[in-house]
Amino acid sequence: MSKSTKSKLVKQWVREDIRALSAYHVPDPGEMIKLDAMENPYLWPDAMKQQWLTLLSDTAMNRYPDPSAAKLTKRLEQVMGVPQGMRSILGNGSDELIQMICMALAKPASASDAPSIVMAPEPTFVMYKMIAQFTNMGYQGIPLDPHFQLDMPAMLEAIETHRPAVIFLAYPNNPTGNLFSEQDVREIIAKASGLVVVDEAYHAFAGHSFMPMLSEYDNLVVMRTVSKMGLAGLRLGLLSGAEEWLGEFDKVRLPYNINVLTQASAEFALSQADVLKQQTDQICRDRTLLQTELSTFDQLHQYPSAANFILFKVKNMDSQILFDALKESGILIKRLADSHGPLVNCLRVTVGSATENQAFINSLRTILT
Numbered sequence: 001m002s003k004s005t006k007s008k009l010v011k012q013w014v015r016e017d018i019r020a021l022s023a024y025h026v027p028d029p030g031e032m033i034k035l036d037a038m039e040n041p042y043l044w045p046d047a048m049k050q051q052w053l054t055l056l057s058d059t060a061m062n063r064y065p066d067p068s069a070a071k072l073t074k075r076l077e078q079v080m081g082v083p084q085g086m087r088s089i090l091g092n093g094s095d096e097l098i099q100m101i102c103m104a105l106a107k108p109a110s111a112s113d114a115p116s117i118v119m120a121p122e123p124t125f126v127m128y129k130m131i132a133q134f135t136n137m138g139y140q141g142i143p144l145d146p147h148f149q150l151d152m153p154a155m156l157e158a159i160e161t162h163r164p165a166v167i168f169l170a171y172p173n174n175p176t177g178n179l180f181s182e183q184d185v186r187e188i189i190a191k192a193s194g195l196v197v198v199d200e201a202y203h204a205f206a207g208h209s210f211m212p213m214l215s216e217y218d219n220l221v222v223m224r225t226v227s228k229m230g231l232a233g234l235r236l237g238l239l240s241g242a243e244e245w246l247g248e249f250d251k252v253r254l255p256y257n258i259n260v261l262t263q264a265s266a267e268f269a270l271s272q273a274d275v276l277k278q279q280t281d282q283i284c285r286d287r288t289l290l291q292t293e294l295s296t297f298d299q300l301h302q303y304p305s306a307a308n309f310i311l312f313k314v315k316n317m318d319s320q321i322l323f324d325a326l327k328e329s330g331i332l333i334k335r336l337a338d339s340h341g342p343l344v345n346c347l348r349v350t351v352g353s354a355t356e357n358q359a360f361i362n363s364l365r366t367i368l369t
């Protein structure tokens, strides 16, 4: 079959909006110091690694995994502090949980009705919008205020006008790094007629959570992931809330979505939760040091962070030039400038190990002075 025939077929059958997309781009870090993706920089102690490898060698690769990952779910609920009486389901990363929520809530546009709507403040995590599109939902992004807090009049008006099926609130927010006001989030949950998902991907660094408030609201679910805690490679997220909601989301979950290696490895890692806790506590201390260092640069304006990354604006210089110069010196961070209006000339750096952070600061000093 010729190339042009294939193109014709693709054009005939693949959705136009999908063909118009460019695939999510993840840069190849090569040998660079990787401070672009909110990863935990630490590996496990050798003894722990050996224990893990022994466990893996006993894993039955020929068998399907436990379809509901019951043991792991229970363990995660304990570690994450899910209140008694709540139900949880697991996803292949919290990305997959977002997808399940949207699949269950999506009602496509019809002659008489608009499609069901996903709403989120912006700038925020881009997957909410992407998955809304993949699932044929409508999307409403409501700009944050200049302090990256929720613009409450705009949010409440949009809730009235669009009656969103689901509102995603990243808490702390990515890429801005801040926590929204608890009072504002509570008001949104109270005023929303649809579901509110509080996405607590950065919980380990935040010290604030809506998990204990699950029983206060009929339309609240809370999402967590192990990715930012140091297990990004496993792809494992948790969604918790009332049985009524979670039971429905569980129906669109693919039966074996959490593979045996992830189930075994996550159970093991959570049995050593103190090691992960030491690592995330260290990252919190190093965040403070990094903030202090960053504040010594007149050319940079940094924003408050309750996560394991810091957003900063570059003054009097194109952030692309600084980004490229850092890359040249072997340090990969994230450039956000093009993505959203308020992020013009902004860069985002992940808090790495003390050595990595120092290398970043040293390079900054060389470039900027």
Ligand SMILES: *Cc1c(COP(=O)(O)O)cnc(C)c1O
Binding pocket: 038, 092, 093, 094, 095, 096, 125, 170, 173, 174, 199, 201, 224, 225, 226, 227, 232, 235, 236, 237
């Ligand atoms: C990183 C991130 C996620 C994705 O987590 P995975 O579990 O790795 O899919 C979800 N939400 C926010 C806000 C994030 O920044």
